[in-house]
Amino acid sequence: MNEIILLKLGELVLKGLNRRSFEDKLQANIHRRLHPFGQFKVYTRQSTTYVEPKDDTCDVEGAYEALTKVFGIVGISLARPCEKDKDAILACAKEFLDDQLRAARTFKVETKRADKAFPMTSIQLSQYVGGELHEAYDNLEVDVHHPELTVYVEVRDYAAYVHAQPQPGAGGLPVGINGRAVSLLSGGIDSPVASWMIAKRGVALEMVHFFSYPYTSPEAKEKVLELAKLLTPYTGRLTVHVVPFTAIQEELRRSCPEELFTVIMRRFMMRISEAVAKRCGAKALVTGECLGQVASQTMDAMMVTGSVVDLPILRPCVGMDKEEIVQIARKIGTFETSILPYEDCCTVFTPRHPRLRPMPGEVAEAEKNLDIDAMVQAAVDGIERVQVNL
Numbered sequence: 065m066n067e068i069i070l071l072k073l074g075e076l077v078l079k080g081l082n083r084r085s086f087e088d089k090l091q092a093n094i095h096r097r098l099h100p101f102g103q104f105k106v107y108t109r110q111s112t113t114y115v116e117p118k119d120d121t122c123d124v125e126g127a128y129e130a131l132t133k134v135f136g137i138v139g140i141s142l143a144r145p146c147e148k149d150k151d152a153i154l155a156c157a158k159e160f161l162d163d164q165l166r167a168a169r170t171f172k173v174e175t176k177r178a179d180k181a182f183p184m185t186s187i188q189l190s191q192y193v194g195g196e197l198h199e200a201y202d203n204l205e206v207d208v209h210h211p212e213l214t215v216y217v218e219v220r221d222y223a224a225y226v227h228a229q230p231q232p233g234a235g236g237l238p239v240g241i242n243g244r245a246v247s248l249l250s251g252g253i254d255s256p257v258a259s260w261m262i263a264k265r266g267v268a269l270e271m272v273h274f275f276s277y278p279y280t281s282p283e284a285k286e287k288v289l290e291l292a293k294l295l296t297p298y299t300g301r302l303t304v305h306v307v308p309f310t311a312i313q314e315e316l317r318r319s320c321p322e323e324l325f326t327v328i329m330r331r332f333m334m335r336i337s338e339a340v341a342k343r344c345g346a347k348a349l350v351t352g353e354c355l356g357q358v359a360s361q362t363m364d365a366m367m368v369t370g371s372v373v374d375l376p377i378l379r380p381c382v383g384m385d386k387e388e389i390v391q392i393a394r395k396i397g398t399f400e401t402s403i404l405p406y407e408d409c410c411t412v413f414t415p416r417h418p419r420l421r422p423m424p425g426e427v428a429e430a431e432k433n434l435d436i437d438a439m440v441q442a443a444v445d446g447i448e449r450v451q452v453n454l
Contacts, residue, residue, distance in 0.1 A: 067160075069115035069128055070218075070225060072139035074235055077111045087113075089266075090136040090238040096300065097134055100454075101127040109221055110178050113137075133297040135264050137233035141216070145223040148182055150189060154196050156226045157215055164228055165197065165215075170207035173197070175217040182219045193217060237266030239299055244268045245378065246341040247350035248333060249292060249304065251284055251406060254352030254381050256291045256398040257389050261380035262350045263299045270344050271302055272337045274309040284406035292452040294398050301453050305340050308446040312439055320430045323419045326360045327427060330369040332440065338373040339444045347375065354381045354389065359418035368422050 071094075076086040087108050094115065098104050102122030104115050115131070117124055124142070131140055146156035157173075158165070165171070173194040175186040184192070193215065198204055218225045247259040249271040263269055273288045285306065292302045312332050320328050337349050353361045360369070370377050381389055393399035 066117055066120070067124055067142050067144055068117070068225075069124070069131060070141045070143045070227065070230075071113040071115065071131065071137045071233070072141075072230060073108075073111050073113065073136065074138035074233075075237060076136060086136070086238060086241055089241045090134075093134055093136070093238050093240070093300070094131065097130050098127050101130065112218075112220070130297065131233070132231060133234050134238075135234045135236040135266065135298060136238040138235050139230035140233050141227040141230040143218075143225040143227035145225050148179065148219055148224045150184060150192055153189070153217055153219075153224050153226060154193050156224070157193060157197065157217070158200065160226055161213075161215060161228055164213055165201050166203065168211075168213035169203060170205050170211045171197070171213040171215060172206060172208045172211045173215045173217060175219070177219045179219050179221060189217060189219070234264065234298065236264035239263055239266060240268045242266035243348075244270065244344065244346040245348040245350050246270045246272055246305075246337050246344070246346045248337055248352070249273050249288055250352070251287050251291070251402065251404075252352065253393050253399065253402040254354060254357075254389055256295060256352075256402060257392045257396070258350055258352040258378075258380050259295055260298055260392070260396050260398075262378055263295070267348075267350075269299055269302060269350070270340065270346055271304040272307060272333075272340055273304055274307045274333060274336075276310045276313055277308075279310065279313070280407055287401060287404050287406050289450060289452060290401050291398055293454075294396070294401060296452060296454045298396070301451065303344075304450045304452055306448040306450060307336055307443050308448075309443065312443060315434065315439065319433060323417055324422060324427055324430050326414065326418050327365050327368055327422045328431060330360055330365075331372045331427070331431075332436075332443075334369055334373045334377070335436070335440045336443050338375050339440060340447070341375055348378050349373065349375050350378045350380070352381050353379045354384060354386070357386065359420050362420050364421040364423075365419075368424055368427050371424060 079086050091106050094106050103118040105118055106115050128142055144156050144160035146152045173190040175190040177186045214229055216227050242265060245267050247269050249255050259269055271292055275285050292304050296302055316325055316328055
């Protein structure tokens with residue numbers, strides 16, 4: 065029989081009466097992610113999702129790798145199904161795991177018996193298969209505490225399944241189950257990590273990028289689109305709303321005190337992002353802000369920048385150290401792109417002495433001669449929408 069993929073569910077199994085909606089969303093996400101790899105049958109039984117290839121043309125290895133990045137899955141195994149018979153299970157283990165059994169020095173067998181009609185208990189089946197494997201492979205010794213190899217046997221509704229150690233999945237909740245948000249995507253390290261963290265909590269994303277040509281180069285824009293592409297294995301297809309920001313920054317430089325430039329610029333970013341959110345039905349904004357990291361990310365500055373919008377602002381990186389953020393960026397594959405030397409709009413107009421603790425009153429006073437609504441509307445009208453696919 066062909067190999068199949070077993071997916072272990074995480075938080076979904078704790079959702080009570082809402083569990084079915086979470087499972088349905090996960091299955092829909094799995095089907096979309098598997099589309100390039102062939103036709104698969106996907107179904108869920110007893111907290112396990114089964115992914116079965118419908119024919120020999122399916123790319124099971126490609127599907128397996130893709131599913132490691134689907135949120136809502138905590139464990140993933142390539143398994144071999146067989147008849148629910150002790151000798152068939154033993155033969156399946158020998159054939160399917162032969163290379164690993166020959167390479168290991170210690171092992172154990174762990175059995176889960178979901179089908180209680182099976183005549184042997186879990187312990188009895190583990191003892192039988194383990195004893196026979198010990199006899200068949202001279203290199204193996206039993207170690208039930210710290211084995212190099214664990215042979216997993218699962219006796220379920222339709223068949224028995226044999227596999228080795230499951231690989232960790234992406235965890236979290238299925239993308240889309242918790243609504244939609246707009247994420248401010250710069251070319252730095254933090255914002256892609258923040259986007260990934262919010263997507264992991266089941267939020268579908270729209271991305272907003274502020275582009276200040278000619279102060280920022282076309283390469284800087286392409287860098288951001290590449291970051292979005294690197295996120296799509298986790299988030300699915302993304303729309304990046306590229307906002308022309310040059311006119312706003314030039315007007316702020318002419319009209320506003322230099323020390324307040326950054327915080328006022330951030331307020332315009334929030335206003336524009338909220339306008340985008342209203343257009344696409346998003347219910348929150350997402351930023352990569354980390355408390356105290358730069359002048360615009362003090363508690364006072366974040367209060368002032370956030371006060372111009374009504375939507376909640378989600379800041380998943382706010383309490384993290386930079387090294388923690390870097391570790392996640394390396395894990396998800398965005399770090400090397402983020403550190404490419406192309407400046408974004410936040411760095412080209414940085415004041416020499418930014419105000420660390422701006423007051424709401426003084427910022428509002430600095431903005432009073434600006435036609436805020438017209439400036440925001442002009443930026444929104446000039447947005448370029450770029451679709452980024454897997």
